[in-house]
Amino acid sequence: MLTLAITFYDVVLTVHILAVVVAFGVVFAYPVIDAQVRRASPGDLAALHRLHVVLARRLVTPAMTVVLLAGLYLAIDRWSLGDPWISATLAILFVLFGLTGAVLIPADMRLAELAERDGGNSEEYQRESRKADLFGGLALLLVVVAIFLMVAKPGV
Numbered sequence: 279m280l281t282l283a284i285t286f287y288d289v290v291l292t293v294h295i296l297a298v299v300v301a302f303g304v305v306f307a308y309p310v311i312d313a314q315v316r317r318a319s320p321g322d323l324a325a326l327h328r329l330h331v332v333l334a335r336r337l338v339t340p341a342m343t344v345v346l347l348a349g350l351y352l353a354i355d356r357w358s359l360g361d362p363w364i365s366a367t368l369a370i371l372f373v374l375f376g377l378t379g380a381v382l383i384p385a386d387m388r389l390a391e392l393a394e395r396d397g398g399n400s401e402e403y404q405r406e407s408r409k410a411d412l413f414g415g416l417a418l419l420l421v422v423v424a425i426f427l428m429v430a431k432p433g434v
């Protein structure tokens with residue numbers, strides 16, 4: 279007979295992975311959304327940057343907090359915070375908090391102002407935009423590395 283033994287650990291792992299999807303799913307769509315708005319609707323650039331800020335504050339940061347709390351429970355329950363794949367991902371998550379709060383949100387606020395002022399055509403807008411794209415790309419790369427570490431668990 280098939281028995282279903284669902285543990286609290288399974289529930290927390292599901293919450294952890296769901297929070298990863300919620301936190302980072304939308305961010306992986308940004309390159310396509312941004313390119314489309316730049317090409318087809320440049321007058322909406324300021325609104326686009328404001329939307330990035332709202333999503334970073336109300337969706338990405340709270341969901342990253344859930345990733346952290348659920349991850350801590352999982353690590354302490356069955357693993358150890360000293361395991362390299364866990365401590366490395368913990369460090370990556372803190373870098374992601376820092377990048378979001380200290381670099382990406384301020385950059386999008388600045389870009390929204392610049393886009394409102396001169397429609398996104400100024401040299402300053404282009405410079406800020408390249409910087410935001412660079413750090414946004416770095417954040418995406420870090421998420422990919424984090425997922426690999428979580429799945430492969432090197433050292434176990």
Ligand code: HEM
Pocket residue numbers: 291294295298345346348349350352353357364367368370371421424425428429430
């Ligand atoms: C960007 C941050 C993170 C991402 C993208 C992420 C992603 C994932 C994914 C996809 C899994 C499922 C892996 C599998 O079942 O093979 C997982 C599991 C897990 N994560 Fe994370 N995670 C992150 C942060 C953290 C943090 C900060 C901790 C601990 C402090 C943590 C602890 C764990 C543990 C212990 C598991 C369970 C592994 C298992 O039982 O197989 N995660 N994570």
